[in-house]
Every structure is written in structure tokens, then in C-alpha cells.
Amino acid sequence: xxxxxxxxxxxxxxxxxxxxxxxxxxxxxxxxxxxxxxxxxxxxxxxxxxxxxxxxxxxxxxxxxxxxxxxxxxxxxxxxxxxxxxxxxxxxxxxxxxxxxxxxxxxxxxxxxxxxxxxxxxxxxxxxxxxxxxxxxxxxxxxxxxxxxxxxxxxxxxxxxxxxxxxxxxxxxxxxxxxxxxxxxxxxxxxxxxxxxxxxxxxxxxxxxxxxxxxxxxxxxxxxxxxxxxxxxxxxxxxxxxxxxxxxxxxxxxxxxxxxxxxxxxxxxxxxxxxxxxxxxxxxxxxxxxxxxxxxxxxxxxxxxxxxxxxxxxxxxxxxxxxxxxxxxxxxxxxxxxxxxxxxxxxxxxxxxxxxxxxxxxxxxxxxxxxxxxxxxxxxxxxxxxxxxxxxxxxxxxxxxxxxxxxxxxxxxxxxxxxxxxxxxxxxxxxxxxxxxxxxxxxxxxxxxxxxxxxxxxxxxxxxxxxxxxxxxxxxxxxxxxxxxxxxxxxxxxxxxxxxx
Numbered sequence: 001x002x003x004x005x006x007x008x009x010x011x012x013x014x015x016x017x018x019x020x021x022x023x024x025x026x027x028x029x030x031x032x033x034x035x036x037x038x039x040x041x042x043x044x045x046x047x048x049x050x051x052x053x054x055x056x057x058x059x060x061x062x063x064x065x066x067x068x069x070x071x072x073x074x075x076x077x078x079x080x081x082x083x084x085x086x087x088x089x090x091x092x093x094x095x096x097x098x099x100x101x102x103x104x105x106x107x108x109x110x111x112x113x114x115x116x117x118x119x120x121x122x123x124x125x126x127x128x129x130x131x132x133x134x135x136x137x138x139x140x141x142x143x144x145x146x147x148x149x150x151x152x153x154x155x156x157x158x159x160x161x162x163x164x165x166x167x168x169x170x171x172x173x174x175x176x177x178x179x180x181x182x183x184x185x186x187x188x189x190x191x192x193x194x195x196x197x198x199x200x201x202x203x204x205x206x207x208x209x210x211x212x213x214x215x216x217x218x219x220x221x222x223x224x225x226x227x228x229x230x231x232x233x234x235x236x237x238x239x240x241x242x243x244x245x246x247x248x249x250x251x252x253x254x255x256x257x258x259x260x261x262x263x264x265x266x267x268x269x270x271x272x273x274x275x276x277x278x279x280x281x282x283x284x285x286x287x288x289x290x291x292x293x294x295x296x297x298x299x300x301x302x303x304x305x306x307x308x309x310x311x312x313x314x315x316x317x318x319x320x321x322x323x324x325x326x327x328x329x330x331x332x333x334x335x336x337x338x339x340x341x342x343x344x345x346x347x348x349x350x351x352x353x354x355x356x357x358x359x360x361x362x363x364x365x366x367x368x369x370x371x372x373x374x375x376x377x378x379x380x381x382x383x384x385x386x387x388x389x390x391x392x393x394x395x396x397x398x399x400x401x402x403x404x405x406x407x408x409x410x411x412x413x414x415x416x417x418x419x420x421x422x423x424x425x426x427x428x429x430x431x432x433x434x435x436x437x438x439x440x441x442x443x444x445x446x447x448x449x450x451x452x453x454x455x456x457x458x459x460x461x462x463x464x465x466x467x468x469x470x471x472x473x474x475x476x477x478x479x480x481x482x483x484x485x486x487x488x489x490x491x492x493x494x495x496x497x498x499x500x501x
């Protein structure tokens with residue numbers, strides 16, 4: 001310490017160069033030279049210092065240690081430290097990054113002024129200009145949104161289509177579709193769960209079919225448990241339906257068969273063989289002795305449930321991939337592999353079918369219809385409606401004219417991301433006469449999304465996260481307090497909806 005004081009105070013060889021450097025810096029107008037040196041020392045790479053100061057082991061080679069420390073001393077600065085020190089026109093790395101990511105019309109952007117609050121009541125606070133938002137970021141952080149100056153938000157498409165991972169616009173989810181968590185999980189299945197449904201007018205009976213040909217029947221009441229495993233199909237279960245009394249299940253499969261199961265015994269009581277893959281199946285809502293099946297041979301066949309004999313058959317333009325009945329049983333709605341929706345009249349006494357109307361998709365690239373769901377009343381149409389979903393992510397909402405044999409009028413549509421899997425959608429429970437029209441659908445990003453069709457933009461109002469693989473099927477129970485979802489890995493999650501006043 002004494003030597004240092006002597007050298008710095010007596011004007012020796014150690015102190016003179018420092019004084020000269022200070023004079024040169026002041027002469028050049030650079031009064032910040034010493035702070036820059038301190039800043040460089042402060043921003044030194046800590047990892048490099050740790051390596052250099054690491055003590056050498058007793059049995060190590062001194063030459064190797066010396067070479068290693070020499071190479072470490074010449075190690076380039078880490079990218080993180082370089083971004084901290086980088087400057088362009090006096091601005092930092094983050095400001096330059098925001099500048100090159102600026103919107104096209106950033107000069108004409110107008111940021112709304114602050115709302116009137118007790119703190120700024122009666123005073124007008126000018127909003128920051130886009131130019132100031134671009135350049136006011138100097139600290140190193142993950143970044144700030146150029147438009148709002150807040151933390152970055154995920155990129156959104158500004159067209160009429162919405163992405164599946166579009167976050168809800170409001171921080172608070174729709175109260176009626178808030179969930180308290182998972183009610184139960186079924187993970188016994190070792191294959192993809194392709195379809196799941198709750199029992200007819202039932203709140204606790206749940207069944208799901210898988211791509212390995214198995215059907216599982218379980219109860220979600222406390223305690224949740226598996227009731228029966230139904231084995232018989234050799235390929236994917238494409239669809240199934242409960243009878244009106246929930247005593248039987250009729251299932252269709254890619255193995256070209258239709259099977260009827262007695263749930264209480266867990267036995268297959270009838271097998272109906274076809275010549276092509278059976279893709280969708282429904283019991284008649286009024287006369288349960290009629291069983292309608294759509295197949296890959298472009299036809300819908302009505303079978304006698306008691307005998308298994310064919311009652312009637314009607315042909316279409318393409319493979320019939322999905323179907324649903326109106327509540328009266330006098331109309332059937334079918335979707336095919338090209339995206340067309342058919343209205344079919346049915347005689348509830350004889351089972352005879354007749355085509356009434358066809359709605360062609362306006363999209364050039366045709367996609368199979370994965371969901372056809374009928375509802376007897378809707379807020380948007382003030383009458384019966386039909387929901388359809390195609391594999392390319394198109395959700396369509398039709399009003400149904402029962403007096404004109406099911407004529408369909410497109411009310412609104414929603415374009416989501418194209419899908420690889422046959423992901424299904426469903427109506428959400430009707431809330432009240434003041435609320436919107438909500439639907440729920442799975443997604444390939446492993447989330448369950450809720451959409452409000454009455455919103456022109458930002459239709460996503462909530463999402464559920466819990467699956468690890470693409471969510472394929474969704475279904476509500478009769479009490480509308482439980483939502484079941486299935487994924488590609490075979491996991492079924494039952495979500496419990498929060499109570500609303």
C-alpha cells in the first residue's frame with residue numbers, strides 16, 4: 001500500500017501515464033473514459049474469470065495448465081456480454097431489434113391515451129409516439145412489445161382466421177367456462193383415443209374407443225373407476241353411440257364391422273359385417289330399433305337393431321364420415337370426405353331415407369368432416385342449429401330450417417390451423433340469453449380451446465392445459481358440469497367446471 005501511494009502521489013513512472021491519459025481524454029472531449037473501463041471490467045465474463053482463477057491440481061502438468069490459461073485468456077466474449085456492450089447510433093441491442101421488427105405502418109400508429117383515473121383525472125397525458133416506443137428500450141431484457149411497450153405477446157395473425165394457440169384476449173376467462181381442475185384421469189389405454197362420449201342423459205357414465213379396437217366403459221362418479229373393457233374390433237374404433245337406456249353400445253370400426261355390446265355383461269351380442277370401413281354410427285333418437293351407419297362405400301345404411309337386417313340404404317357422393325340426428329328423428333345430417341353437409345329426411349316408422357339438401361363447401365381444397373352436431377336451440381339463430389368441423393380446421397355454424405326439410409344457412413365460420421388428426425369439436429352448454437355462442441375443440445398443441453362465435457376477433461376465451469399430446473375428442477356430460485377430453489397417447493382427462501351463480 002505504501003509503494004502504491006508513493007507511485008501515485010510522487011509523480012513516478014506509474015502515475016505519469018495515468019495523468020497523461022486523463023489529460024488526453026479531457027482534451028478530446030471524452031470525459032467518460034474511466035467509466036467505460038470500469039464498465040468493461042464490470043461486464044467481464046464471469047465464467048472466464050472462474051476458469052482462470054481455478055487452482056491447478058497437484059498432479060497436473062504445469063505446461064498444460066499454462067497453455068490452457070493462455071487459451072482461456074484469448075477466449076472471445078460471450079454473445080450475452082457482446083449484446084450488452086453493442087451500440088449503434090447511441091442505442092442498444094434491444095432498441096435496434098425493436099426497430100428492425102417494427103410494423104410496416106409504425107410511423108402512423110396511434111397509441112390510445114390513458115383512461116381517466118383518479119390519478120390523472122382532468123389532465124390529458126400525451127401518448128408516447130411509436131418512434132419513442134422503438135427507441136426507449138435500453139436495458140437488456142427479453143424485450144418489450146413495440147406497440148404497447150409491455151412484455152412481448154405471442155404473434156397473432158391479423159386476418160379472419162385464428163390460430164389454436166391464440167391466447168384469450170382477456171386475462172380473466174369467461175366465468176361460466178372456468179374450471180376448478182381435473183376431476184379424474186383414465187390412462188389405462190395404450191393407444192390413441194379416437195372418440196369418447198357420455199351416456200345418453202347421463203352425468204357419470206363415460207365410454208371411449210381407441211385405435212387398437214378396444215372400447216372402455218367407466219364411471220366418473222366418486223370414486224371414478226373402469227366398469228368394462230370391450231374387446232372385439234381388430235382395427236380403429238371410428239365411432240360409437242349409446243342406446244336411449246344406456247344398456248347397449250353400438251360401435252363402428254375400420255375392420256368393416258359394426259358391433260352391438262351389452263354393457264352390463266361386457267359381451268358383444270351382435271356383429272354386422274360390411275364390405276368397407278364403417279366410419280360413423282347413430283341410434284335413432286325416437287325409435288331405438290333403427291341403427292344408422294355411414295361407411296367408406298359412400299352410403300348410409302339403416303339396420304334393424306333387433307335382427308341386424310338392412311332396412312334401407314341411401315348413397316352419397318363421397319365417404320360418409322360423420323352424422324347426427326335432429327331431436328325429432330325426422331332429419332339426419334351427414335358429412336362426407338369432401339366437406340359437404342347433407343340434410344336427409346327419415347321416416348321414423350319405416351326407416352326410409354331420402355336426401356333433401358346439400359351444402360357444398362366453398363373452400364377449394366376439400367377436407368373430411370370430423371364433427372356434425374345438432375342443437376335444438378341457439379342464441380345466434382333463435383332456433384335449431386348445426387355445428388360442423390373439418391380436418392383442415394374449419395368450424396361452421398348453420399341455422400336449420402325444419403319447415404324446409406333441414407335447409408342449412410351458414411351463419412358464421414371460424415378458421416383454425418390445419419390439422420393432421422381427425423380432431424372433433426362440440427357445442428358448449430347454453431349459458432343464458434345474454435351470453436354468446438360457445439364451442440369447445442381439441443388441438444394439436446395439446447390444449448383444449450373455447451371459442452365464442454359471436455366475436456368477430458379474438459374468439460378464444462379460455463383454454464385447458466393438461467395433456468401432453470394432441471387432443472382429439474371432447475364431450476360434455478348431461479349435467480354440463482364435467483368435460484372429458486382425450487389425446488393421441490390414450491389419456492382421458494375429465495375436467496370439473498366451477499360453479500356459477
